[in-house]
Amino acid sequence: MNKIVKLRDVLLNIEEFEWSDALFLVRDKECTLDSKCAVLDPDDVENDADEEPRFAIDNNLKYVLNMQDIGSIVDAT
Template identity: 40%
Template sequence: MPEKLKTISEVLLHQSEYKWSDALYADRHNVANPSSTCLVLDPDSVETDDEEDPLEARAHGFEYILSIQDIQSVYANLKQQVSTVQAEQLFAAFLYYLEKDAFIVVDRSAD
């Protein structure tokens, strides 16, 4: 059954609803926009050809961005630092992880 298009923000906020084996696919040039559309697919359970990314993702112009397991780790790390995870914080942590391959450290001096 084909997956429904979602926004990156929706996927981040509902990351716990996905299997750890799933992955986020999106347009790499628009990943910095939380409203950009994306797909969550299990790369081992979808149709592929000689290319690495699933056919369904490529049909939308999407490529692999990050595993759901990594997104869940970004969320867990942020949750350890703040009592309530805000959507903006989660998206900033996601972008930081994509850019630096590291977890964000929240500045608590502003509290």
Template identity: 55%
Template sequence: MEKLITLKKILNNIEQFEWSDALFLPADETWDLDTKGAIIDPDDVEDDSDEVPEFAKKNNLMYALDIQTIKGIIKNALVQKVECTDEDLIEAFLYYYDNDAFIVTK
């Protein structure tokens, strides 16, 4: 899927993406629900020396996390708080990205 979509839409529809895909987000901005990123197969490169797919390069996107990990983040958030808001989901996502660990809600 080579198009830019908001992180809010990605987090709320994570089950529609393939396990082999990854999330690419802007390298030069602070991420929030309105941040636009792309779901791309990270192996979809021009040649093996490339580490970033061409669409990501063109849009100044960097690899953030793989879809399987994001599915785990969302599942963990929903186990802890059944009625997760969009803000809860982005908080859980950013916490995992920064700490390589699931958020624990109080």
């Protein structure tokens, strides 16, 4: 899913994502439900030197949590 969405939409639709995916949020911004983010495969890198997917790098996004952990948090509430 190489598109920017709101964190609220990710949390409300957690079942639509693969457990192997991860949440990436905009760097250096306060996290709110309206924060811009993306759900990406953290292993989808162009070469071994890249630590994050190209989409994350291009959009100033950082890795936050994997979707399995986020799913556990959402289920607990």
